[in-house]
Amino acid sequence: MKVIKGNIIEAQSLNTLKTYKNGYLVLDEEGKLICLSQTLDKEYQNLPLTDYGDALILQSFCDMHLHAPQYPNIGLGMDLELIDWLNTYTFPTEAKCKDLNYARNIYSHLAKELINKGTTRVCMFSSLHTDATLVLMEELEKEGVTGYVGKVNMDRNGSSELEETTKESITETLRFIKEAERFKTLKPIITPRFTPSCTNSLMENLGKIANSYNLLVQSHLSENLKEIEWVKELHPDLDEYWQSYAKYNLWKEKTLMAHCVYSSDSEIKAMKEAKVVAVHCPDSNINICSGTAPIRHFLNEGVWVTLGSDIAGGSTLSMLKVMTLAIRASKNIAITTKDKSDVLTAEEAYYLATSSGERYFNDKVGFPLNEKLHAIVLDDTALVETERLTLSQRLERALYRTNENNIIAVYSEGRKVK
């Protein structure tokens, strides 16, 4: 058992930040949180104490949408829109993951960088390669990254180097699910790349597999106008993009849908009704000129919204930066609407990057008791005038002014991993 001390900042709801100036976290032998308090109870006063002084103790980050095999492309080739960008840069890079040595090297770097930047929970796309996906999970688990990883399914509109037959895709998905049983803190998730990449037959089978094995689903939705047109051509029987998932039982509670830039009001309603989760990826959306997702509108409509880096459409794994880009995206909308209420606050961005993702994994928010600790320690004390600021102000400033070098400790599953 042990005690951690510092300035604790907890996102209890979208608009409720709870702060503990010089507060205490008490962990049991397994790293489960047994007490969070402003003063330390007598019974814990003899436990070993890690005192982080005036540094901030924040919830660790949840990156709810990112593509592991695109890791080497971060910050490169952002001069094309979605479909051309996929064919020119993304598919050739993902194809390389067939080589397991190559895959292990880049996934080892990725896992280390995620922890270094304070991300301990992910919902991640791998490539279509089952064995490379298992390698990815090994590297993530080794470093302390937890969550869901999907072997990607794509049996059409890929490339000669990056496509499976429908049969291969199904067989390999079943093999993936079986092999993934060996991981403790990572689970498989059904991952049709997006509607244009999957035949109806494959979609139908994936819906059945998700149902049989009780697995969650992640994919992409309404990211780009040309993509939406393409889906219409592929599914002339359907009115809207989301129905191409719903038709095959892939549109259900906790299905993760990345982007939702151009979702209509009826698509938003369908998300809310089915309890589908939107993953807002503001960096990617601007980098590949997709558009700006109206996040305040989603929140007002009661849709569950989370954040994703979406590398390598996104240019950074830093959820600190992704939060500031989500705020900037909301301001971009507010400039047009002239409605100040469209602006996301720093507190709201923090909630979206932490608690809103956390709910996906444990149905809880903040620093829940009886759960293994996920937290980061962020030292902003070298910045000027720290002493005159409230903890809430320091949080806002930290989003803009700090980076991985300020993250001096990371806890995942109750264990110190940085």
Add this chain to the structure above:
Amino acid sequence: MKVIKGNIIEAQSLNTLKTYKNGYLVLDEEGKLICLSQTLDKEYQNLPLTDYGDALILQSFCDMHLHAPQYPNIGLGMDLELIDWLNTYTFPTEAKCKDLNYARNIYSHLAKELINKGTTRVCMFSSLHTDATLVLMEELEKEGVTGYVGKVNMDRNGSSELEETTKESITETLRFIKEAERFKTLKPIITPRFTPSCTNSLMENLGKIANSYNLLVQSHLSENLKEIEWVKELHPDLDEYWQSYAKYNLWKEKTLMAHCVYSSDSEIKAMKEAKVVAVHCPDSNINICSGTAPIRHFLNEGVWVTLGSDIAGGSTLSMLKVMTLAIRASKNIAITTKDKSDVLTAEEAYYLATSSGERYFNDKVGFPLNEKLHAIVLDDTALVETERLTLSQRLERALYRTNENNIIAVYSEGRKVK
């Protein structure tokens, strides 16, 4: 004399990047560049060599618009638009600079952070306080930051704590010009805050002072719609904002105008004809919900465009980040216009952050011969797959993937300052 070796990347024009893989820079005793070449001439082969290996040698950055006294506010209070933001956050913070001990402390931090982030040339606003402005210049010169600094003029629409009389403003400006003679690498610049802050009488006098002392001018232009309306109310005789500067001889060659978000075609034409320089501040423009400046349009019209961090409307001093935000701002416009040519490339952003500002100081671009070296050494070699990328690709990636910790050396005025 000495030799510096590395991968040199020079922005020769908006669209011409010249690269030297394992190239050489030869400096004379004063730090002036006497040779830039792919191979080292025999005559220099016995000089002491600093070999930066596979790191990138870039031009150092020019930050052409920032407010020194707002330094403590970076990353804070970005929930208001311009006029309210000035009154609520900015003016009270600037007023504190009356206290010279306070000013020296924050300016010392600012100067160190600029060098740490690779900015060696600035055009900077101080506060209205002459002595604090001289303290600022001392701290900048000590660290190696060069360029122009202005004592701000504001004799109306400030606050009880932050306003001068017209007479004080003129007298103090003259004292400032005289006292600033003692600096070697920093010069004074005439700095009316913006039209709403300066009476006509003050503007008239500033125009005369700029003319008598042959000084350059910096101010703000067409940042925000309410500001533009306000200027119209204050100058009912004028059709456009820029004329409120032109009327008093402050609109002339090399006058720096920050923002220009809402400049009309006739204002843009007036800029081009007078050779006024636009300072694009993309971070500030989105943070305080001003709007998005149409930079491609400015460039197409032949206006001289530079970049500024504009702290503390801007949230970062990092010109690496400001470049990526300029690219994102241009994509924001391209999403609306559906015109891909509106997108700024990474190479163009690098030109705007380096050579385009450098011209302001020495009428040259790139790494000019017979000028004291301004350069940074950026080590991106720890990122994956560096060896497979061209230097141009590594430059693009560096904008997104590196920060001050990758900047392992900075040269200013021929001297190593980091």
